[in-house]
Amino acid sequence: MSSTMSSLPERIELSGEGLVLRDWTEVDLSAMPGLFDHPDIAYWTPIVSPFDEAAARAPLDRDRQMREEGTTILLAITVDGGAPLGEVMLRRAPEGTELGYAVGPVHRGQGLAARAVRVMAAYAFDQLGAEQVILELEAENAASVAVATKAGFRLLDVPLITGEEKGRPYALQTWGLSRP
Numbered sequence: 001m002s003s004t005m006s007s008l009p010e011r012i013e014l015s016g017e018g019l020v021l022r023d024w025t026e027v028d029l030s031a032m033p034g035l036f037d038h039p040d041i042a043y044w045t046p047i048v049s050p051f052d053e054a055a056a057r058a059p060l061d062r063d064r065q066m067r068e069e070g071t072t073i074l075l076a077i078t079v080d081g082g083a084p085l086g087e088v089m090l091r092r093a094p095e096g097t098e099l100g101y102a103v104g105p106v107h108r109g110q111g112l113a114a115r116a117v118r119v120m121a122a123y124a125f126d127q128l129g130a131e132q133v134i135l136e137l138e139a140e141n142a143a144s145v146a147v148a149t150k151a152g153f154r155l156l157d158v159p160l161i162t163g164e165e166k167g168r169p170y171a172l173q174t175w176g177l178s179r180p
Contacts (some may be wrong), residue, residue, distance in 0.1 A: 007070045014075070014123055017115035021075040021088055024060055028076060028084050032056035035086060035104035044104055044141050046165055066091075077103065077116045084170070088116040090124055090133075097130040101147070108143075114150040125179045133178065136161060136172040148175040 005095045012019040033052050042049030048058075059074065066072035072091045076084035086103030099120055101113045117135070124130040135153055148155075153175040161172040 006059075008067050008073060010067070012073060012075060012123075013081070014119050016119040016122065018079060019112070019115050019119060020078045020081040021116060021119055022078060022081055024063060024074060024076050024084070024087075027058075029042060029053050029056045029060065030044040033086055035084060035107075038105050040105065040143075041102050042158055042166075043168075044138065044144065047099075047102065049166075054066070059109045073120075075116075075120070077101075077112055086116070088113075088120045090120050091126075093130070095132045097124050097128065099133050099135055113144075117147065117153075120178055130179065132176050134177075135175040137175060138170055139173050151177065153177045 002060075011023055012021075013023070030053060033172060036047050036048065037051035039049075041047050041051075048055050063072065063074040066074075070092070073087065074087055074089050077086040077088055078084055084104075085107040086101060089098075089100040091098045091100070099117055101116055103112050121133045124133050134156070135144070135148050137148060139145065154177075156174045156176045158174050161174070163170055
């Protein structure tokens with residue numbers, strides 16, 4: 001963690017927009033494969049595939065370590081603090097504060113991702129002092145572009161981020177939302 005980054009709380013629960021974003025727990029491990037073991041998630045995200053309970057343990061452990069380091073928060077998206085429907089991520093890096101998300105296939109079409117992104121962005125602005133939050137998306141991922149637009153982000157005029165993940169090339173656009 002850089003000396004300019006403040007530490008992150010050990011526990012976080014955020015409410016707003018009809019959602020409760022909460023820490024993942026051991027109880028959630030059995031629900032995670034149903035949310036994240038899907039071809040769309042495997043294709044568009046760095047989440048491993050197949051995603052089983054053993055695969056679920058790794059991000060849970062990694063989340064705790066990254067939170068301690070002050071860099072990353074992974075929260076379950078819920079409507080009432082109960083069953084997880086997806087995940088929202090905040091990552092602090094020298095280049096900025098990045099958000100990411102994934103919603104389980106059976107829970108899509110309810111605006112969960114856009115609402116979770118807005119709640120997490122408000123946390124980044126209000127609690128972490130971020131001036132801007134970003135999303136890095138592939139232009140071909142129409143669902144994620146729709147989330148960015150619905151959440152109030154705009155496409156930034158910056159170079160594409162290119163690379164390769166899981167044996168396929170990608171080109172990411174950067175979308176930004178500035179502090180209100």
